[in-house]
Amino acid sequence: MTRILVVEDNPDLAYGLRNNLEIEGYQVEVADDGTKGLARARDGRPDLIILDLMLPGMDGFRVLRALREAGRTMPVLILTARGEEADKVRGLRLGADDYVTKPFGVLELLARVEALLRRAAPPLPGGNGGPPPERFGDVEVIPASRTVLRGGQSVPLTPKEFDLLVALLRRRGAVVTRLDLLREVWGYSAEVLSRTVDTHVAELRRKLENDPAAPRHILTVRKSGYRLER
Amino acid sequence: MTRILVVEDNPDLAYGLRNNLEIEGYQVEVADDGTKGLARARDGRPDLIILDLMLPGMDGFRVLRALREAGRTMPVLILTARGEEADKVRGLRLGADDYVTKPFGVLELLARVEALLRRAAPPLPGGNGGPPPERFGDVEVIPASRTVLRGGQSVPLTPKEFDLLVALLRRRGAVVTRLDLLREVWGYSAEVLSRTVDTHVAELRRKLENDPAAPRHILTVRKSGYRLER
């Protein structure tokens, strides 16, 4: 089983990450400061590390450098605060493999984690390339390349639209509330409460439904949310 | 056993919540002000907290913040008064996981509690996805998708109709009084005294019974209420 180490001092965030990663089938360990994080990383040799740069005690940069100096080469994904452009660069120079800017959508992070692991894993002969494409109606969603085909034709979706579609797809057949969608697509702290979700759903319908006014797959469940049907 | 802490100063409401939650099999503790609530939450570490925002002494916001600052990450469901839109947002920003607007139907609250616990629960591989479908006659009720099938065909129900049906289903075989239904579906401050329930029952019969005038499943119990039979 793939093991992931999360080095994050904010309990809420750590909790949310653990949950979502575990749902995806990873084995998760959390360290809430830099020192512990480094110890666990050296000791436990996880397959991937999610590392907040802003940490009490030993900060993320030092953890990362120490880790690389100790010869550990597992992929590291760093979490940076918005606008800390310099931090990203510095992190990447120190040997991070990717970064995500807070606040981030869970799906974005999951996608990047998956990408890093796929890149790191030696492609097994006969192994497939990540999760299989999902289909509904005449639409095919290929997570690995963030591509959507409709009747074999590529449909350009914006990032938000794609994430929203995946979020609905992950719980296909079940009602997904607007709040859930906000959490999963927009970020761990839902702060958008207006017609945002509806607008994006409308756009998805326009691009993926034959008759957007009478959708057959992306359905409205009044008073509850939305539901995706094959 | 799953333990839930209810922080609510209104005794009637607290009592009602305790009752209903206990019927669902939860172990319930009640705190009637913010200070006690915080203490019990930190001390007892319940699996979930239902938190009224409007509290004497230390209000819900402060409880929530203090709780999160103390590193407690259990899901919190907040109760807000209708129209206090800003409160919802503020609550969510402070780390609440969901909210319910007063007055609320007990069933709605129970559904949300269940959803939060399911999300927090360790994802058993091969675990199912929520409660199984219920059947009576040729009718199948699927809570997860808020869908009703009749003879395999989807029957569109309005939100109230669906909730009402679930309420009857929960006590299948037993008489459910109009007052119970009002409490569970409409809200604890049941102020609808006219033919509301009957109207909705009639609509359910029209949609789900072969002969709505001689119902075989959604039965009237004169002077008492209604009863649902397989």
Add this chain to the structure above:
DNA sequence: GGCGGTCTGACGGTTTGCTGACAATCTCCG
């Protein structure tokens, strides 16, 4: 500076829910 992507608030259409009057039915009892 233009452009695509995103978010928001206002607006309007449609659905849904509620109500109260009236009709139908049941129960009890003379």
Add this chain to the structure above:
DNA sequence: CGGAGATTGTCAGCAAACCGTCAGACCGCC
């Protein structure tokens, strides 16, 4: 058996809730 009273069923109209839509603002990026 018949009738009064109590209880439930039905209906249509109104009001509110809810969602889809859109234009405009904003913002980061080329």
